[in-house]
Amino acid sequence: MPVVSFLDLIPLDAFFMAATLSLILAIEGGFQLGAFRRKQRPLEKAAPVGAVVAATLGLVGFILGMTFSFAVSRFEARQQAYLGEINAIGTTYLRADFLPEPQREDAKQALLKYVELRASIMDYQSITKVLALSEEVHSKLWSTLTSLTPSHLNSMSIALYTQSLNELIDLHDQRLMAGARLRIPQVLWIVLLLISLLGMGEIGYQTALAGSSRTPVTLGLVIAFALLLYLIADLDRPLEGSLRVNQTAMRELGNKLQKR
Numbered sequence: 398m399p400v401v402s403f404l405d406l407i408p409l410d411a412f413f414m415a416a417t418l419s420l421i422l423a424i425e426g427g428f429q430l431g432a433f434r435r436k437q438r439p440l441e442k443a444a445p446v447g448a449v450v451a452a453t454l455g456l457v458g459f460i461l462g463m464t465f466s467f468a469v470s471r472f473e474a475r476q477q478a479y480l481g482e483i484n485a486i487g488t489t490y491l492r493a494d495f496l497p498e499p500q501r502e503d504a505k506q507a508l509l510k511y512v513e514l515r516a517s518i519m520d521y522q523s524i525t526k527v528l529a530l531s532e533e534v535h536s537k538l539w540s541t542l543t544s545l546t547p548s549h550l551n552s553m554s555i556a557l558y559t560q561s562l563n564e565l566i567d568l569h570d571q572r573l574m575a576g577a578r579l580r581i582p583q584v585l586w587i588v589l590l591l592i593s594l595l596g597m598g599e600i601g602y603q604t605a606l607a608g609s610s611r612t613p614v615t616l617g618l619v620i621a622f623a624l625l626l627y628l629i630a631d632l633d634r635p636l637e638g639s640l641r642v643n644q645t646a647m648r649e650l651g652n653k654l655q656k657r
Contacts, residue, residue, distance in 0.1 A: 404586060404630060409638050412630055416590075417623040423594040424615055427601025435606050446606055450599045457596045460589050461625055464581060468632035471579050475635055478572035479642045483650050485568050486512060489538075489561040490654050495554035500541045505654075507537045512651040516644050524636065528573065535566050581633045593622055 407415065486508060493504040511534045514527050542559060600615060631638035 404583075405634065405637075409627065409631055409634070413623055413627040416626045417619060419590075419594060420597045420619040420622055421616075423597035424601035424619065427598035427603075428605045428611060429601075430598075431602035431605025434602075435608065442606075446599070446603045450596070450603050453592070453596045453599055457589075457592050457622075460585075460592060461629075464585055464589055465625070465629055465632075467581055467585070468629045471575065471581075472632050472640065474575040474579065475572070475642050478568060478575045480646070482515065482565070482568040482572050483646055485561060485565040486515075487650060487654070489558070489565050490657075492554075492558040492561050495552075495558050496541070497545070500545060503541050504538060507534050507541070509651065509654055510534060511538075512647060512654065516647040516651060531569060535569065538562055538565075581629070589626075593626070597622070 404412065490505060490508045493501055493508065496504055511531065514530050514534065517527060539562070542555075542562065545555065597619065600618070604611070604615075628640075631640045635641065
């Protein structure tokens with residue numbers, strides 16, 4: 398089963414808007430607190446607070462960089478597993494020619510169905526069904542192989558086909574792990590969001606404590622932070638957003654195999 402984060406319940410566009418609004422509110426909350434403290438404690442200076450703000454923002458930047466790197470590595474792992482699966486399917490289909498009839502035709506038809514299934518994964522609702530049907534195809538392909546006579550099974554050509562089939566099944570598990578189960582840990586998301594809000598609040602606090610009015614420049618900082626959070630969330634969602642593994646290559650493989 399794919400791992401679903403609590404943030405997956407929020408669409409990406411809504412996530413961006415919620416992040417932007419939350420950061421703005423954090424700055425405003427910090428500003429109001431700073432204005433109150435300035436009235437109650439006029440001797441409190443903005444300079445020491447500035448050092449704390451700089452340290453907090455540095456920590457936010459570190460966690461943002463670490464989380465972004467984590468998300469990118471998972472995205473690259475999904476791509477590598479996807480390309481490896483395409484190559485394994487194509488090789489297995491070609492080596493199916495080593496099988497005698499009727500196993501040859503049965504294996505090729507099962508592989509064509511398999512390609513169609515793998516290209517049909519579109520969302521979290523379809524993935525569970527596709528994974529179950531994919532495992533049924535694995536069982537069919539393996540049953541086709543084991544139905545051969547001992548003389549066939551001992552041949553070198555059948556050994557090559559068996560190797561390709563094993564690799565195909567292994568890459569199914571690898572793609573499942575990279576695409577649906579290796580996600581950014583929820584605790585990392587929570588820490589990142591909380592420290593981001595804390596950093597924005599401290600900026601507002603320092604601004605008010607220094608006696609400055611609200612500046613529109615902070616809006617640019619808020620949008621930059623929100624865009625980075627949006628990008629990380631997009632990278633972390635294998636079946637949503639614009640940064641998904643393109644299924645065109647799998648569909649092209651299916652068209653190519655049907656013409657053989």
